[in-house]
Amino acid sequence: KVKYYDGILTDITDLKQANEEAQKRREEIAHLGRVATMGELSASLAHELNQPLTAILSNAQAGLRFIDGDSADLCEIRDILEDIVADDRRAGKVIQRLRSLFRKGEFEKVSLDINEIVQEVVKQIHTEAMTRNISIETTLDRSLAPVSGDRIHLQQVIINFILNASEAMMDMDDGPRKIIISTDKADKNMVKVGICDNGTGFDEDNIDHIIEPFYTTKPKGMGMGLSINRTIINAHLGRMWAASNPDRGATFYFTLPIHDEE
């Protein structure tokens, strides 16, 4: 009897040990997952903060030049300071939203006019585009139903596509550098946004690769733009893809669901 009892005891100990081992493995895997997410989150933050920081710097420098100049116009300086405040606020929101998206997969879902978001982004990025000699055109379907999503995240997605398009056109000396942003209806209650450039284009066989985090072909690239976009678009239950243009350059597309009223 005692022997039998012993036997059970050992079995249980073994089982307990095995369970503890398994639990430890699970914790390790969960931890690795968190480290990977943290790595992606911090890389994403570094990537997303670059643009507002650059905008703040160039505005502050413009302000200094105004003050040093002969005709310091207070209205002009006020405009510049307002831009700086807006960019700084946006940077703050970007941090907050990205954190909650990566931590809990959470984001705000409200009814949004995608055309309005496109126009806001074009306005935000106007000065940067001008200094790079890039024109941004829009062809917007005015009859689109509102989409469902988070304004800051969706602005960010479009900014990332525009920045990539701009960078793909930087080495181009011939012909105008032009980005066309379009909005259209897509099937199954979806709306489609396209960002078309006439830059270097990409190898279509390589498409899965270029979306991977940390994949970049740029000397100073972080390889986070497309992967952030995929994360945000997937969280919105949309889809993202890209195609080479028949003549030159690339077009990146994404879809978003129409906002459900109930």
Ligand code: ADP
């Ligand atoms: P990064 O811009 O830091 O390189 P991304 O994830 O945004 O990171 O892009 C990854 C790569 O995808 C780029 O390095 C580039 O090779 C390619 N790519 C992205 N957008 C375009 C585009 N519009 N035209 C050509 N290649 C592109």
